[in-house]
Amino acid sequence: MSAMAEAWRARHPGHDVRLAQALGDPAEIDVAVCWFPPPGVLASLPRLRLIQSVGAGIEHLLHDPLLPRHLPAFRIIDPQMAEGMAAYVSWAVISAQRGMSRYTEAQRAGLWATAEVEPPRQHRVGILGLGALGLNCARTLSALGYRVVGWSRSAKPDLPAAVEGFVGAAQLPAFLGRCDSLVCLLPLTAQTHGMLDAALFAQLPVGAHLINVGRGDHLVEADLLAALSSGQLGLATLDTFSVEPLPAGHAFWGHPQVRITPHVATRTPLDVIAAQLLENLQGLSHDTPSARQVNWARGY
Template sequence: MGLAIVAPNKSKKEIADWVAVFNELEPGIDLQVYPEISRMEEVEVVVLWQHPKGILKSFPNLKLICSMGSGVDHIMADYVPDNVPITRIVDPRLTFSMTNYVVMGILNYHRQILRYMRDKRTKTWDMSQPEIPITVGVMGVGELGGDVLDKVKALGISAVGYGNRPKATFRHPYYYGEELQDFLNEVNVLVCLLPLTEKTEGFLNKELFRKCKPGTYLINVARGRHLVEADLIPAIESGQLSGALLDVFQQEPLPKAHPFWEQEQITITPHIASITNYRAAAPQIIENYKNLLQNSPLINEISKVQGY
């Protein structure tokens, strides 16, 4: 059984690390790396990250598609054979890093750290309103969103969740579906951790911003395509949003001419909120590689119907 890595946006060093750990875990594995894949017919397992669209059609004997990270939207946006399952990476370290990043953004807003950084540049001593009262709303309450709610609640900060479907039991106040307005009425810090699907692409748009409480602060750590970028700066300039912390963008790296660079109330980080650890991820892929050989159930398989 052959395995191929297709991840053109990763550095040579990153790819070399993945190859080394695959060979360590499964010595003698038949491994090919894009773009030097000469035996397409021998590939039965493909490991993808931001792959060239349409390449999956090149593997006539494909039996399993593995995402190199927790997200699978880059796969679902492409042609996927009906009978080929898709798996993703589940790593507690991903959750740890993501939650810490989001909590950092929430507290920076709550305690006005960005404002004080601007005050330092102008040598302004302003003791007014050192804390902004906040209620945090997390859109997308899977493993990541649920952990954010847990940690925020542990800090004594009010927090509520929002998702697409009802939940029979959930440990935090929760809204779903058509209850979006009720959810937005509760919060003034909005965190996007939604999976990227046809329904959620462009979810962060001017219509949603108009439904928010005036002055709501936005944190997007999910996917760049959740945000209609042209709608963000007008929402900030109108006061509907007070600012944003963005880790993901429609185009990455963010072009130097992009207006987000110049907007003082938008904080930018280069897609570093949570990074896949190949030493944690590769064993899961090898386990599924072996499960496929043995006709055993796969781990971390996603639902193609739900898109995650």
């Protein structure tokens, strides 16, 4: 966190940022900027008045049974994060849809080997979760020519005209049936934990490509391995995992149908986190509503 402190100090030299191996005096702490804080720590801070997640999600907070939910919490909403995610998802979709791995193999073998080019318009991409990141991915892929559908818990009035929306549990099967590539960008909640399972995979077109850039706990790993083995899924691109770093010897490491990246799909610059924290503090003082404030009941 020292780099974040330097970014904060550079932008706001009049503000005090204390960093030490220990918390110091809990009675002096009124803001917590955190990622997977140890259970019980936040509840032990008597002056705490604001909790700031350093990511777009808050599942790293919800594992704490003593989490002080009466306090306001904020997540990061960052256009640069959305751009980075759209670039990663576009790479994942395009490289698989165009079969780029075969050209890499051909180059290594010294072969000039061409294959038929499938136009983007023939490939259907589904975005599971239409928050800020999902909407930007939908816009980007649609602009590249892909047929994009999106699913969300509630209707999205700002859905791009070229993107067909599906809403709620009743429309989920119809949505899944139109996903040659399925991109998971859901928040992690009690309802979405383990959602990427055998029942969901069975509703996708045979040979579909799963791209998980949500959270590792969205995925039932054993069900994914079974779906790849049976041919129900053809490929999985995974950037998040239930246990990180992915343990040595895990079945995903050497699997020919699994592509792994180490949770690098996108990142928020430290100065953006610092700036948003200051805005959240100021808004809290003036009772100003913020789209970044967490709805504890909703889980994000």
